Structure formats: C-alpha cells, structure tokens
Amino acid sequence: xxxxxxxxxxxxxxxxxxxxxxxxxxxxxxxxxxxxxxxxxxxxxxxxxxxxxxxxxxxxxxxxxxxxxxxxxxxxxxxxxxxxxxxxxxxxxxxxxxxxxxxxxxxxxxxxxxxxxxxxxxxxxxxxxxxxxxxxxxxxxxxxxxxxxxxxxxxxxxxxxxxxxxxxxxxxxxxxxxxxxxxxxxxxxxxxxxxxxxxxxxxxxxxxxxxxxxxxxxxxxxxxxxxxxxxxxxxxxxxxxxxxxxxxxxxxxxxxxxxxxxxxxxxxxxxxxxxxxxxxxxxxxxxxxxxxxxxxxxxxxxxxxxxxxxxxxxxxxxxxxxxxxxxxxxxxxxxxxxxxxxxxxxxxxxxxxxxxxxxxxxxxxxxxxxxxxxxxxxxxxxxxxxxxxxxxxxxxxxxxxxxxxxxxxxxxxxxxxx
Numbered sequence: 001x002x003x004x005x006x007x008x009x010x011x012x013x014x015x016x017x018x019x020x021x022x023x024x025x026x027x028x029x030x031x032x033x034x035x036x037x038x039x040x041x042x043x044x045x046x047x048x049x050x051x052x053x054x055x056x057x058x059x060x061x062x063x064x065x066x067x068x069x070x071x072x073x074x075x076x077x078x079x080x081x082x083x084x085x086x087x088x089x090x091x092x093x094x095x096x097x098x099x100x101x102x103x104x105x106x107x108x109x110x111x112x113x114x115x116x117x118x119x120x121x122x123x124x125x126x127x128x129x130x131x132x133x134x135x136x137x138x139x140x141x142x143x144x145x146x147x148x149x150x151x152x153x154x155x156x157x158x159x160x161x162x163x164x165x166x167x168x169x170x171x172x173x174x175x176x177x178x179x180x181x182x183x184x185x186x187x188x189x190x191x192x193x194x195x196x197x198x199x200x201x202x203x204x205x206x207x208x209x210x211x212x213x214x215x216x217x218x219x220x221x222x223x224x225x226x227x228x229x230x231x232x233x234x235x236x237x238x239x240x241x242x243x244x245x246x247x248x249x250x251x252x253x254x255x256x257x258x259x260x261x262x263x264x265x266x267x268x269x270x271x272x273x274x275x276x277x278x279x280x281x282x283x284x285x286x287x288x289x290x291x292x293x294x295x296x297x298x299x300x301x302x303x304x305x306x307x308x309x310x311x312x313x314x315x316x317x318x319x320x321x322x323x324x325x326x327x328x329x330x331x332x333x334x335x336x337x338x339x340x341x342x343x344x345x346x347x348x349x350x351x352x353x354x355x356x357x358x359x360x361x362x363x364x365x366x367x368x369x370x371x372x373x374x375x376x377x378x379x380x381x382x383x384x385x386x387x388x389x390x391x392x393x394x395x396x397x398x399x400x401x402x403x404x405x406x407x408x409x410x411x412x413x414x415x416x417x418x
Contacts, residue, residue, distance in 0.1 A: 031057055031066045034219035036192035041088040041133065042180040042216075046109065048261030050180070052217075053085050063218040072110055087134035087178075089147065124149070124158050126165035135179040135186065137199045140243065140304065148199060150176045150188075155202065170202035174209065180216075183262050185271075198306075231266070233386035233409070233416040235372040237283035237329070241290055241303050248414055249372075251279050255415050264415035273301060275309050282330035282372075284339060286352055291339075293317060296325040321350055322357045329373035331380065333394065340394055342370050342382075347398060363398035386411070386418050 031037055031054050041053040052059040057066040069085070103117040104124070120127055124147065133150040142148075142157070149156040152175055157166045174195055176188035187194045193209035194216070213222040231250050238257075240246040246257040253266040269276050273292060282293040290307065292299040297314040298321065301307040317325040321341065329342040332352070338360065341348045345368055349360040365382075372383040380391040387406040391397040411417055 031055070033059060033066070033217055034213060034222070036213070038191050039178045039189055041085050042178045042189060043088040044090050044180075044182070044262060045107075046090065048263065050182075051088070053088060053178075059217075062216060073105070073107060073112075087131045087149070089134045089136050089179075089181075125163055127156055127158060133176045133179040133188075135181050135199075137181065137186075141181075141184060141306075142199055148179070150179060168202065170197075173197055173202050173204065183256055183259055183265060183267075185267075230411075230415060230417045233411050233414060233418055235383045235414065237280050237292075238372045238374045238381075238383065239283045239285045239290065239331070240374070240376065241285040242288060243303065245303075247283070249280050249283060250414075250416070252277075257413065260413075264412070266415060272307055273299065273309075275299060275314070281325075282327045282341075284330040284332045286332045286337075286339065291330070293325070293327045293330065320357065322359060323348060323350070329370045329382070331373045331375045333375035333380075338394075340373070340375075340380075342373055344369070347394075349394075349398075361398075365397070366400050366403040383409070386416075 033039075033052065033054075037052075037054055039052050039054055042050065044050045049060055050062070051072070053069060054066070056069050058069045058072060059066055060072070104120050104122075106113040106116045106123075120129055127149050128151055131149055131151050135148050137146045137148055137157075139145045144162075145160045147158045147160065149158060153169055153171045153173070155168045155170050157168065159165075173188055174190040174193075176190055178189040180187045180189065181199075186197050186199045188197055189212060190209070192212055194212045195204055195208040195210075196206065197204050211222070213219045231253070235248055235250055237249040238247065240258070244258060248255050248257055249269065250266075252269055254269050254272070255264055255266050269278075269280065276292055276294060276299055278294070280292050280294050284291050285303075288303050289310070290301045290303055292301065294314075296317055298317050299314045300310045300320075302310055317323060317327065321339070323341060323343075327341055327343060331340050332338065337351065337353045339350045339352055341350060342365070345365045347363045347365055349362070351358050351360050367382055367384065367389060370382045370384060374381050374383075375394070378390060380394055380397050382389045382391070382397075384406070386408060388409055389403050389406055391400065391404070
C-alpha cells in the first residue's frame with residue numbers, strides 16, 4: 001500500500017513492497033477511481049496537492065485521470081523489485097516520505113533527497129516493515145509531534161523528537177489501507193470507503209463508513225449535496241486563537257482560514273465544538289480560550305489538542321460579561337485584555353481582567369449592523385455582508401463619525417459566493 005509522510009520542513013516519505021510475483025505487473029493497468037478503488041496510500045505534498053496511489057499509478061488532486069507514479073516520483077521506477085508504495089505521509093520537515101516495505105524514500109518538491117532510500121529502521125526505529133498506512137500527527141493534535149503507522153489493527157505512534165514508539169490496538173477501526181490528515185481531520189480509507197477517527201484514541205463518531213467518491217473525488221452521480229454548495233458571502237463570526245489558528249463561521253458551518261494550502265472546506269461547527277448546535281452570534285479568542293456567544297449563552301473552550309468546553313459552561317452572557325444579550329459581533333486584539341462587544345450601533349468595551357467583568361466604556365458606531373468583527377495585523381475589520389470596513393485601531397473605531405470606504409473580501413478566501 002502506498003503511503004506518504006511529511007514533516008514540518010515538508011518532508012515526504014514513501015514505503016515500497018517488493019513484488020512477490022514479478023511476472024504479475026500493473027504497469028499498464030488503467031484505473032478509474034470512480035469505479036471504486038482501494039488506495040494504497042494518500043498524502044498531500046508540501047504545496048497541499050493530494051496524491052492518491054494505486055499500484056504504480058497515482059492521481060493528483062480530486063479530479064483527473066490516473067498517471068504513472070514514476071512520472072512524478074521518478075526514482076521509484078529505478079527499484080524494479082518494488083511493486084507499490086506501502087505508505088506515504090507529509091511531515092513537518094521539508095520533505096515527503098514514502099515507506100515501501102522496509103525502505104524509505106524521502107522527497108522534497110518531488111525530488112528524492114540525498115542518501116535515500118534507506119531502511120525504515122534508520123529513520124523510524126522500532127517501526128515494523130510491510131506497513132498498511134502512515135500519517136503525520138503534529139503536536140496539539142497528538143500529544144507530541146508524531147507519526148502514526150498502521151499495520152492491521154495495530155497502530156504504532158512514533159515520537160519524532162525522542163524516537164520512542166507506543167503500540168496501540170484499535171480493533172474498532174477498520175484495517176486502513178491508507179490514512180489522510182486533512183485540515184486537522186484524520187481519515188482511514190478501507191475499500192472505497194473511509195472512516196474519520198480521533199488520532200489519539202482512535203474513536204469514531206458519526207455515521208461511518210462513507211463512500212470516498214462522495215467526498216474525495218469528482219465522480220458522476222456522486223457528491224455530498226447541500227453541504228458541498230458554497231454559502232453566500234456573509235460571516236457570522238471570525239477569530240484567530242493564540243496559536244494562529246483562524247476560523248470563520250457562517251450558518252452551522254466553519255472554515256479554517258490559515259490553511260489555504262490544503263484548500264477551503266466547510267465543516268459542521270459541532271465537529272470541533274460539539275456542544276454548539278446551529279449558527280453562532282459572535283466568537284472571540286482571549287488567552288488560551290475561545291469564547292462562543294450564541295443567543296443569551298456563552299461557551300468557553302480551552303484551546304488544546306482539541307477544543308474542550310470548560311466545566312460549568314455554557315453560562316449566560318450576563319453572568320459572564322455583565323451585559324445583556326444579544327450580541328452581533330465581538331473581538332479582542334492580540335496581547336490586549338479588552339473584549340470589544342458590538343450590539344447594533346454600539347460598541348461596549350469589557351475589561352477581561354476584572355472580577356466580576358466590568359464595562360470600561362461605550363461608543364457609538366457609524367455602521368448600522370455588523371455581522372462579524374476581528375482584529376489582526378491590518379487593524380480592526382467589521383464585516384457587513386460581502387464587504388468589510390477597516391479601522392486602524394479600536395480607539396479609531398470608537399471615535400469615528402463616518403465609515404470608511406467598504407472593501408470587498410475575496411470569496412475564494414472564505415469559500416463563499418456573492
């Protein structure tokens with residue numbers, strides 16, 4: 001099975017398996033993944049292009065025909081005893097690794113790195129050969145920067161820094177022939193189906209398995225319907241946490257804004273914040289926490305490997321912030337301790353260091369109705385429909401009597417359409 005691994009410097013690894021029957025070859029085989037293909041490996045490269053491996057063929061991206069793998073990873077063809085890639089993954093180093101049986105090919109920008117291929121034990125000591133799949137798992141998603149190697153129901157968690165291995169048994173998960181990490185989600189592919197799982201526990205939540213042709217490729221008579229259509233360009237909330245993870249919320253969905261290399265995709269809000277159902281009114285980040293306001297309630301989540309609701313929440317907006325709801329938008333600027341809460345044409349500043357929370361000041365705004373707001377390196381942005389208004393600082397916003405010229409935000413950034 002082909003698998004690819006990459007590290008923070010964007011390293012990719014390939015693992016190959018020798019042919020048991022050299023006379024049997026798929027070199028001239030023509031695959032159509034819309035017929036239902038069990039992939040040997042799936043991985044993104046350092047630019048976010050996703051490769052699907054099958055035999056000595058691969059597909060680039062979610063559409064297009066199969067191509068010979070040696071056209072992209074030329075050196076693989078120089079080892080004629082290798083039948084296919086066992087596993088491939090993108091790591092947080094500079095290249096891409098492809099384990100093949102007991103050999104590792106490390107690629108950067110689709111060029112084999114000097115000194116490769118090498119035996120798998122030289123790069124990943126303690127990891128067995130003849131793997132089924134592999135995937136990177138960076139810190140904050142796993143406990144440490146790790147690579148997960150799959151062999152049957154056994155999962156080997158390899159700590160990149162200490163080079164230690166922890167073995168787990170995930171009998172509840174189907175045997176994965178390939179595994180993909182995409183926008184903080186982990187997918188186990190088996191047959192022409194996939195199952196989403198938690199990278200630490202292996203737990204599966206939701207209705208799985210699902211047919212991969214509905215989600216990971218463009219096929220006639222396949223697709224996942226309404227959720228696949230782009231929403232109109234109107235934000236409900238937008239925020240960036242301390243770790244630089246940036247989110248936009250619209251309706252019951254959210255998107256990651258800081259991972260454009262991996263594309264823009266809408267996910268249900270309940271996927272990451274499971275206690276929040278439906279659309280949100282405002283979201284802001286402060287310290288290690290994310291505050292989500294919905295109606296008269298506020299949820300506070302701890303930002304760790306995965307967002308965890310702090311015990312005792314949700315609470316009322318009045319109890320937590322000392323104001324009455326509803327709230328239209330909210331933001332906190334980096335390294336500041338003031339939450340700027342927008343209600344209609346009024347902005348209320350709340351001291352987040354005070355106990356109980358206290359209103360510092362109020363100001364009238366020149367804009368009648370704000371949908372969402374954020375504060376970043378460019379300044380304060382107030383979003384209204386498909387446009388936004390830019391102010392240099394919250395103080396400039398508070399004293400402004402007229403609104404600046406509205407600017408259109410690019411629909412492609414937010415995965416929406418006018």
